[in-house]
Amino acid sequence: MxxxxxxxxxxxxxxSLTVLTAREDILPYGFDGTAxxxxxxxxxxxxxxxxxxxxxxxxxxxxxxPVVTRGSGTGLSGGSVPVPGCIVLCLVDMNRIxxxxxxxxxxxxxxxxxxxxxxxxxxxxGLFYPPDPGSMKISTIGxxxxxxAGGLRGLKYxxxxxxxxxxxxxxxxxxxxxxxxxxxxxxxxxxxxxxxxGSEGTLGVVTKVLLKLLPKPAARQTLLATYASMDAAAExxxxxxxxxxxxxxxxxxxxxxxxxxxxxxxxGLPTEAEALLLIETDGHxxxxxxxxxxxxxxxxxxxxxxxxxxxxxxxxxxLATARRSAFSALARLRPTTILEDATVPxxxxxxxxxxxxxxxxKHRVEVATFGHFGDGNLHPTFLTxxxxxxxMHRVEAAMREIFDYALSLGGTITGxxxxxxxxxxxxxxxxxxxxxxxxxxxxxxxxxxGLMNPGKIFDLAENATTPSSAHAHGA
Amino acid sequence: xxxxxxxxxxxxxxxxxxLQQCMHCGMCLPTCPTYVETGRERNSPRGRIALMRAIxxxxxxxxxxxxxxxxxxxxxxxxxxxxxxxxxxxxLFEAARxxxxxxxxxxxxxxxxxxxxxxxxxxxxxxxxxxxxRMLWLWQASxxxxxxxxxxxxxxxxxxxxxxxxxxPVMRRHFSDALIKSIEKPASGAPRYRxxxxxxxxxxxxxxxxxxxxxxxxxxxxxxxxxxxAQSCCGSLHAHNGDEASAQVLARRQLDAVxxxxxxxxxxxxxxxxxxxxxxxxxxxxxxxxAARAREWxxxxxxxHEWLVEIGFRKPATAPDSLRASSTSAGTSCTVTYHxxxxxxxxxxxxxxxxxxxxxxxxxxxxxxxEANWCCGSAGVxxxxxxxxxxxxxxxxxxHVQATGASWVATANPGCHLQLENGLKAAAPSGxxxxxxxxxxxxxxxxxxxxxxxALR
Numbered sequence: 050m051x052x053x054x055x056x057x058x059x060x061x062x063x064x065s066l067t068v069l070t071a072r073e074d075i076l077p078y079g080f081d082g083t084a085x086x087x088x089x090x091x092x093x094x095x096x097x098x099x100x101x102x103x104x105x106x107x108x109x110x111x112x113x114x115p116v117v118t119r120g121s122g123t124g125l126s127g128g129s130v131p132v133p134g135c136i137v138l139c140l141v142d143m144n145r146i147x148x149x150x151x152x153x154x155x156x157x158x159x160x161x162x163x164x165x166x167x168x169x170x171x172x173x174x175g176l177f178y179p180p181d182p183g184s185m186k187i188s189t190i191g192x193x194x195x196x197x198a199g200g201l202r203g204l205k206y207x208x209x210x211x212x213x214x215x216x217x218x219x220x221x222x223x224x225x226x227x228x229x230x231x232x233x234x235x236x237x238x239x240x241x242x243x244x245x246x247g248s249e250g251t252l253g254v255v256t257k258v259l260l261k262l263l264p265k266p267a268a269r270q271t272l273l274a275t276y277a278s279m280d281a282a283a284e285x286x287x288x289x290x291x292x293x294x295x296x297x298x299x300x301x302x303x304x305x306x307x308x309x310x311x312x313x314x315x316x317g318l319p320t321e322a323e324a325l326l327l328i329e330t331d332g333h334x335x336x337x338x339x340x341x342x343x344x345x346x347x348x349x350x351x352x353x354x355x356x357x358x359x360x361x362x363x364x365x366x367x368l369a370t371a372r373r374s375a376f377s378a379l380a381r382l383r384p385t386t387i388l389e390d391a392t393v394p395x396x397x398x399x400x401x402x403x404x405x406x407x408x409x410x411k412h413r414v415e416v417a418t419f420g421h422f423g424d425g426n427l428h429p430t431f432l433t434x435x436x437x438x439x440x441m442h443r444v445e446a447a448m449r450e451i452f453d454y455a456l457s458l459g460g461t462i463t464g465x466x467x468x469x470x471x472x473x474x475x476x477x478x479x480x481x482x483x484x485x486x487x488x489x490x491x492x493x494x495x496x497x498x499g500l501m502n503p504g505k506i507f508d509l510a511e512n513a514t515t516p517s518s519a520h521a522h523g524a
Numbered sequence: 525x526x527x528x529x530x531x532x533x534x535x536x537x538x539x540x541x542x543l544q545q546c547m548h549c550g551m552c553l554p555t556c557p558t559y560v561e562t563g564r565e566r567n568s569p570r571g572r573i574a575l576m577r578a579i580x581x582x583x584x585x586x587x588x589x590x591x592x593x594x595x596x597x598x599x600x601x602x603x604x605x606x607x608x609x610x611x612x613x614x615x616l617f618e619a620a621r622x623x624x625x626x627x628x629x630x631x632x633x634x635x636x637x638x639x640x641x642x643x644x645x646x647x648x649x650x651x652x653x654x655x656x657x658r659m660l661w662l663w664q665a666s667x668x669x670x671x672x673x674x675x676x677x678x679x680x681x682x683x684x685x686x687x688x689x690x691x692x693p694v695m696r697r698h699f700s701d702a703l704i705k706s707i708e709k710p711a712s713g714a715p716r717y718r719x720x721x722x723x724x725x726x727x728x729x730x731x732x733x734x735x736x737x738x739x740x741x742x743x744x745x746x747x748x749x750x751x752x753x754a755q756s757c758c759g760s761l762h763a764h765n766g767d768e769a770s771a772q773v774l775a776r777r778q779l780d781a782v783x784x785x786x787x788x789x790x791x792x793x794x795x796x797x798x799x800x801x802x803x804x805x806x807x808x809x810x811x812x813x814x815a816a817r818a819r820e821w822x823x824x825x826x827x828x829h830e831w832l833v834e835i836g837f838r839k840p841a842t843a844p845d846s847l848r849a850s851s852t853s854a855g856t857s858c859t860v861t862y863h864x865x866x867x868x869x870x871x872x873x874x875x876x877x878x879x880x881x882x883x884x885x886x887x888x889x890x891x892x893x894x895e896a897n898w899c900c901g902s903a904g905v906x907x908x909x910x911x912x913x914x915x916x917x918x919x920x921x922x923x924h925v926q927a928t929g930a931s932w933v934a935t936a937n938p939g940c941h942l943q944l945e946n947g948l949k950a951a952a953p954s955g956x957x958x959x960x961x962x963x964x965x966x967x968x969x970x971x972x973x974x975x976x977x978x979a980l981r
Contacts, residue, residue, distance in 0.1 A: 069564070072589075073566055077568070077574045081548070123549065123550040374551070378608035378609065378610075380545065380609035381608075381609055385547075386547050434544075
């Protein structure tokens, strides 16, 4: 429940603000793209600009009302799931592209702009915005920044962080900070901009994003390689990297994933194969032609059953789009689909894949694996039923072992989805005592009242409240 | 905490796994017209499913707000094409609307009377419906309609009827039964297939020419065509509006009227009807007397475009007459764009075949319009129940159609046809649009006819 005077004061502070409070209106803001996590907000508000956001944060602070910021709600770690007694600050109405600067190769956008629109706007002037998370057709750039989203092109082009040059951030006390600028080089003071990237809404609210763009690659070539074993596919990936080729995309799908994706997208994937690599190289036409040839040869040397080239640009786009649907397509098999993103150094990929299969067998759970093989970012996905408590316990046990093993290989519990609620119980283990304490020190300095997305990433207090979960899945 | 409920809501009675299938990933959002219009989750597929699930879980009761939301949904099923998880939204949507009607949360005397008159009276009685169509034809053909419009008598109508009056479809002088014999055989050679043609209700009254064209192209492609007299409504209107019981009555009636074992296919030429007709297996799945026949029916039910492509239709050698007339000069091709009926492309997943047919026509250049598979706002009776959103979609659609510069827009559903025609008329400065609306099959039939008359010359 929100304090009684809060909403009336909010309406007088920002009269044009859309505020939803009816049950039917706010219930659909109780979740994001993460399985089994659910919460309930007291209200959902839709600011139009940074001034609105500042008013809301000041008032929330006065009334001690927690604020959970969200965009389209496609997150995969429960980062935007409401906490008890909170308001949800939904930024989808702040959706203007403010500037494309073709002299400095930058784009300035409000946080509610859809990622695909950023890509399209850049593309229209011969430029390129590389980060392409699976949900890019609907995810917002603000959410991408808050979660430091990755994507299929991460291998060569990096993640959202690598393209953020500047941010406008409303701090928990309602003041507005401008971090970064259009300069390629800038070493003035601490790099505070980077602190907010991937901060999952726990430090402030991003209200403007200045993005770096690249020249559009002149050519690209997509290849599909099929394998009779996952190991052979993993070895191919290691060999490509070892031969000093960095393709733009190096994606892996196991047979289960492959079949679900094909059932949905019908793009002619070979469903008989045990494993499939989707490889894309881009850049200068001559370099692309050369790399494609060399990759084909490496695939052939590593027992590929077949290697095929996408015939047209349209086919390449269809294949990438199909791959992006993998996580959702897996939901065809079982009622609950729990996606993880344990990531290991690339040299350990084959070991990690073998371990996932062993653990799945040991705990008798169904796991489908796909992911960004080229950057060691795996998506082992548990296919289960949240209503089967006994099975869910086995899933949790398997998940814990996978995290433990990834960490023992020098990996991370999350490559690109963020910690949110789903993985916060594993963060301390990964970071160790002093780094973990440092996180809390920073949080307390910026958000002394602990009102910005509380209980996400870590709990400040031991007795902190968290949203309900149908299961104790990570929460 | 579950509130005590004396009986199961329609949503709680559903197979729960259908609700669970939605993993709320959000892939549906950018394709949902109502979400794009408002940017609010409750107006999105996953938001609506969350509300349905809350009712099924007993977390929420069936409220008036819920009812309004379920009727704000177009039922265009664009979400089903976008959904990688394969959520069966049509089943959820129909159960939710049935629940809204069961709980009577939207009930009021006027709405109840309209619903009774249309769903329970007019559209359950095929002969009465055709009689009403005949009366409307008399009104239009006698000049009474024009006179009433000119004398501004339509102002005497209640405001919402006055708004709808200009959209009244023009009735045909001859309905299907007068144009089509109950059995027709190909002019030459033994028939390769025997098929049944469904004439529909609005289609039968306002677009009986489409039905005639359907029979013509089937004959031309070696099909013997059976067309039962005075056919009933298929029940899609009922199923989409929460009246499952009437939908079942009508489905049984359809099944009783045919001997499926004698047929290779049952042909529908209206996107909206076909989409529902395919669902008879689901609609009657727990009716021991009809379930088996309903399954066979659903298996044999084909959209006309789908069937023609499946049997390898013959490509015509001559351009259709009406297109030749609108080509600017001899030898140049005529530009046609294609608007996909939602229930044809999303409901039946028939998207490639109508285009193949259009591309097969000599002298036709198919130019795609933006958002071809977006709803035009007709959506059954949506343009009557939700005029604002329907008008927004209509304007958006007409804009995309006009941007192609096409002189023809082809579409395969009577609701879309009327919505496009009205939209194009309203957008044309003189009130007479230069872009005409046509069913793809009418063009194909014309092309075959032009071929024959060329051979005679």
